[in-house]
Amino acid sequence: MKIELSQQKPWKKWGLSSLFIILLGYAAFAVSSKSTKSISRDSLTFQTVEQGAIDVYSNAYGEFASAKERLLTAPAQGKVSEILVRPGTKITPETVILQLSNPRLEQEVSEAQGQLAQQKAQREAFKYEQQNERLNYQGRIADIEAEIEKAELELSVNQNLLGLGVASKIELQRAELAVKQETKRLQFEKEKYKQFIEMQGYQLTQRDITIIQQESQVALLQKQLDDMRVKSGIGGSLQTLEVELGQSVQLGQALAKVGSDTELIARIRLPQQQADQIDINAPVKIDTQKGVVSGHISRVESVVTNGSVLAEAVLKGELTSNARPSLSIAAQVFIKHQPDALYIPQVAGLRPRSKQSLFVLTSNNLLERREVSFGELSQGKLIINSGVNGGEKIVSTDISKYNKFNQLSLSD
Numbered sequence: 001m002k003i004e005l006s007q008q009k010p011w012k013k014w015g016l017s018s019l020f021i022i023l024l025g026y027a028a029f030a031v032s033s034k035s036t037k038s039i040s041r042d043s044l045t046f047q048t049v050e051q052g053a054i055d056v057y058s059n060a061y062g063e064f065a066s067a068k069e070r071l072l073t074a075p076a077q078g079k080v081s082e083i084l085v086r087p088g089t090k091i092t093p094e095t096v097i098l099q100l101s102n103p104r105l106e107q108e109v110s111e112a113q114g115q116l117a118q119q120k121a122q123r124e125a126f127k128y129e130q131q132n133e134r135l136n137y138q139g140r141i142a143d144i145e146a147e148i149e150k151a152e153l154e155l156s157v158n159q160n161l162l163g164l165g166v167a168s169k170i171e172l173q174r175a176e177l178a179v180k181q182e183t184k185r186l187q188f189e190k191e192k193y194k195q196f197i198e199m200q201g202y203q204l205t206q207r208d209i210t211i212i213q214q215e216s217q218v219a220l221l222q223k224q225l226d227d228m229r230v231k232s233g234i235g236g237s238l239q240t241l242e243v244e245l246g247q248s249v250q251l252g253q254a255l256a257k258v259g260s261d262t263e264l265i266a267r268i269r270l271p272q273q274q275a276d277q278i279d280i281n282a283p284v285k286i287d288t289q290k291g292v293v294s295g296h297i298s299r300v301e302s303v304v305t306n307g308s309v310l311a312e313a314v315l316k317g318e319l320t321s322n323a324r325p326s327l328s329i330a331a332q333v334f335i336k337h338q339p340d341a342l343y344i345p346q347v348a349g350l351r352p353r354s355k356q357s358l359f360v361l362t363s364n365n366l367l368e369r370r371e372v373s374f375g376e377l378s379q380g381k382l383i384i385n386s387g388v389n390g391g392e393k394i395v396s397t398d399i400s401k402y403n404k405f406n407q408l409s410l411s412d
Contacts, residue, residue, distance in 0.1 A: 039367070041410045044397045046361060047344040051390030054341045057285070057332040057378045058278065060311075062268035064288075064327045066259025070234050074249040075227035078102035087241050090261070091232045097241075097256050100228040100249065109221045116214045123207045130200045137193040144186045151178035236260040239325065259325055266295060266313040268331045273353070274376075275300060275309035277335050284313045287330045291320040297333065332379065342384040347396045352377040357403050361393040367408040 078100035085097045155175035232238070240257045243249060266286055270278060278297060286293045295313040303309070313331070350356065354374055359367040372387030372394070388394060402408055 037405060037407070038409045038411045039399065039402065041412060044395050044399070044410075046393040047347055047396045049342055049344055049384060049388050049390050049392050049394065051340065051342050053337070053339045054343060054378060054381060054383065055337050056335040056376050056383070058270060058274045058335050059377065060268045060270050060331045060333055062266055062329055062331060064264045064323060064325055064329060065267050066236060066239070066261070066325045067263040067265045068234055068236070068260040069239075070232070070258050071254060072097060072230055072232070072256045072258065074100065074251055074253045074255055075230075076100075076102055076105050076224045076251055078105070078228060078249060080243050080245055080247045080249065083241070083243075083245050085238050085241075087238050089238050090236075091238055091258060092235050093231070093233055095232045097230045097232055097238060097258075098243070100230065102225075102228060105221065105225055105228070109218070109225050112214065112218045112221050116211065116218050119207070119211050119214055123204070123211060126203070126207060130203075133196065134193075134200075137189070137196060141186065141189050141193065144182055144189055148179065148182040148186060151175065151182050155179055230255055232258045234258060234260060236262075237325070261324060262319070264315055264319065264323060264325065265298075266293075266315060266329060266331065268311045268313060268329075268333065269308040270300070270311050270333065272304050272307050272309055274335060275304075275311070278311070278333055283334045285332045286313070286315070287332075288320045288322055288327060290322045293317065293319060293323070335376070335378075338383070342388065342390055343381040344384065344394060344396075346377060346380045346382050349398055350374060350382055350396065352382060357400075358387075359395040359399060359402070359408060360388055361395070365410055367395060367410065369403065369406050369408075 079102070080098055081101040082099035083097075084099070085091060085095060091097075155178070157175075159175075236259050238256060239259050242254045242256055249255065266284070268284070278300060280297055280300065282297045284295045284297060286295060293315055294317055295315040297311055298314045299312040301310045311333075313333075344350075350358075352374055353376065356372055356374070357369055358372045360370050360372075362368050370387050373385040375383035375385045377383070399408075
């Protein structure tokens, strides 16, 4: 028995399938659009885009620090025998922070003072010795002068006698020779005396130099001994104490750090992406929670640490009552002035320096989805780079669940 099967034409099969898919998609679109494309106006909040001049500031954080700081180090080897001040205490320049002891240093000071006294006594004794020598020279000069007077007297007598024909010519010549010899001897002795005075001056100068050197040594050792009572040197507060009671320390070892309380600077951590836009002397507004202090940027480091760059600001005007080193602060640093900017008030969910898909109210009472590019957030104002125009309204309510639609209609 022969059975023949009828073969269905393929184009009919594909046509029916395509028609079914089209009908199914249309039905889904119809159902979907009917349930989601309309949204109640009362459930939405809007932000109107404003246009105008705005100063762009960078938000940053940091802390106050002492403008004047001093590291206290050990003036000599010693041991911490007494601690008088603890960190956080208010201090004056004469406040003694701690006391170091060094018996060996005390002995060296005593020995140096003894050597100095000995050298001064030797100098005084030398002066008396030289004074005696000067008197000896002066005595010899006086004797020679007396001999000259005697020779001149004999010469005068011989000259008179020779005129009377009593004395011989040779006697006269001997008298003249004696005067000449004694005169030369006097000149020679006076020259020796002059040189002796000069030599004595040099000898005294040499001894004075030795005494001055010893005085310097005594002063140095005495200062080291005095500095064992470690003073702050500046007014402010004790910030850190690096040693403990009874600890031995070496020359130059860090003991403590002190800093000023009334002379402060602000250390600010700037966001890395904005640091290169900030100029030296840029104005800064610093919030201390008890007021705002103005200042200007004085230094910006080039090293990036954890996404931020450290800068320092010099403060101007009167500080707030709570201003102190290490106080946490919030700062706004001037970046630039934009004469014609678009912006809206800061709203939760709208992020600075980002692109977001938002709905904008159009003139025909529809919500149109757009890509809006935001710039900096400055003093509560979020700058808009592109995506909207001045006067338009942005939906600030979170309706991201409708982002699959390009438009939404509003219902009352």
